[in-house]
Amino acid sequence: MDWQEPFKKAVLYFKRSKYGECLRLLNYALEHGGSDQYAIYDSRAAVYEKTLRLREALLDVKEAIRLAPNRWQCYSRAARLFLLIRKFDEASKMVELALQKINPTDDKNRTTLIALQSQVFESRKRLCCHVGMLPTELLSTIFGYMVEEDAVLVILISRKDPIRKSAWWVQRSKGRIRKLCLRRTLSDKVDWSLDKLDGIQWDNIRSCHLEDIDILKQLEKASALNVISQLETLEIRDKLMDSREDFVSHLGDSLKNLTIDGAIMSLGDLQVHSLVSLKAVQLGERFMDDLFQLLTNNPSLESLVVGSPFNTFRDLPETTLTLAHLAVLDYSSGSTQLFNFLRLPSLEVLSCRHCVQSNAILQCLLDSTTDRLKSLSFDSCAHHATASILDALASPELCPALSHLDFSACADVTSSLLIRVVKPRLSQAQAHNTSQEEMTEETMSEIPCVAEIRSLITNECPAVTTESLSWFREKVPDFTANGRR
Incomplete structure (x- = not known):
């Protein structure tokens, strides 16, 4: 059959996250004798799901179900898609149908479906309206407070x-x-x-x-x-x-704040040069070049949120980019290659999630001579991704203003590493405070002003031992481990 060979190649491209080539081959397979094959529609739905083209994904999974009404996998995919667009009744129905179709002995996949069913239930519960259960008198008081400063809210309440x-x-x-x-x-x-x-x-x-x-x-x-x-x-x-x-082709330099969540557009072609804040999350497949070009066009950025996986650079930048005003960076893109080409001298808050490694981040902080950093968070980063950061922070001269640390769900964070960061900063901060009364202004300027760690979060860090918790609670005013202070 003419459709079989391109279909096999499409599957290989999908496994390599080459969704553009995969989609082209699946379209070819459908046009050359595969229009009655549910697997092609189901595979194309998977591509659309990965690239957040959910409407097309739902149309394809509907066709896959029509062609193969006994395949539980199609119903499972439909349930996930309905959940993404908050169609909870439809999602719940699809999970139930999948559970009816699955082999009773397939315990592994049945467990996955039951977990999906629970996710649908929890999402519905979170988004249901609890306000309607409150007494009218209490609602009236709440609404009065809401519209006291902004009369427009009276229209937005319902x-x-x-x-x-x-x-x-x-x-x-x-x-x-x-x-x-x-x-x-x-x-x-x-x-x-x-x-x-x-x-x-x-x-x-x-x-x-x-x-x-x-x-x-x-x-x-x-x-x-x-x-x-x-x-x-x-x-x-x-x-x-x-x-x-x-x-977005009509956007101009009046734009100060831009949020892109799941929208399909070419970032590198955005003709905007005046952004103060940028948030890019849940995007489809993108190359790092596009993000870097957008950052280059907007050197006055003060706040940046990147919550979407970017592929590595196609062409490495020839020079580094200094974002002289960037104070807040929230980064969860997996690859940290971008940091090799950034300088962030004014950074005050850095949050990183799901990062594979941290060497580029550390080098960026060192090369930027970042001395304003007050808050540093690493959440669910790969093994060994955060140990080097903590090891470097043991020297208070790196990020002397640092006072908040969050290393939740990082397996390589140990008690000894954290103590090496907290202890010298506490000692230098206390020495500086004591010297203010005993030394002249000239001699006191020779002692570096280092902040002590005021807040430390170590939730889901298995290498932080129980024996060390009392020390941290004594030395750090706001210490949290496994959800407990």
Whole structure:
């Protein structure tokens, strides 16, 4: 069959995370005799799931179920997809069908399905509305506090009847809206359309929050595309949209705050040079070059959150990039290759999660002569990824302002390493405080000002021994181990 060979190659590309090539081969297989093969649809759904194209993934898994109604794996994938878009009833139904189809002796996969069922239940419970259970008098008091400083909140309190709410909003503001927020739940409303926004004076909008809602045509209809270039804050949180390329191509240098969550766009092509804060999470497959180009275009960044896995550089940068104003960095991209090409002299808060190794981070701190760092967090990092960081921090001259440490779920963090960090900083801080009364200003300046560790978190660190806990509780004012202070 013409479809079999490209299908086998597609599977290999999928295992290597080469989703673009994998998708091309699966499309070819479907067009050359594979349109009646459930495995191709199921595999393409897996690619769409990995790249967060959830609408296409659901369509493919539906076709896979039609072709192979007894395959429990298809129902399981459908359940995961419905869970991602918060369709909990549908997700629960798919898990139940999967449990009915699975072989009774397949204990391993049955356990996985039961865990998925529990996840659906917990997610539904977290997002259910508990407010409706409160007494009316208490609700009235709470709402009074909420709208005391911002009268617009009186419209935002309830999620029901968006058509009537939007009409009120436009009417009471006389169309002078500063912040526009359109959530994906609007697509579930039969009578809702963007025409309900008629009456808005688009030129007034400076902040926009979009979730799988495309307002580009509405702006074109109102001859208001220039509004995009005037935005100061933009949040795009997509799970179903195909692309935002056309929308973001109109962005300008008025933009200060940008959040990209799951949205499909080319980061390196964003023509923005004025960002103060950037958050990029849950993106599909990207190369580090795109992120680096966006950072290069925005040297005034003060806050950066990277919560999406990036592939390594295709072409290594020729020079390092100094982000002279960056104070807060939250990084969970797996690879730390980016740090080889960054200098962060003003960094105050650094949080790293799921990092494979830390040498690049440590070298970045050393080369940046970072002396303002106050908070350092490593969470769920690979074995040996944090030991070198702690070993270097044993010298108080590195990051002398450091006062908060969080090394949760890091297996290589030991009591001895932590003591080597805490003890000398405590001694130098106490010596500096004592010297203030006994020494002149000239001689005291020779003693470095080092902060003591005021907060230390070691949750899920098996190598932090029980015997050392009392020492840490005595020396560190705010010490937490395994959720207990």
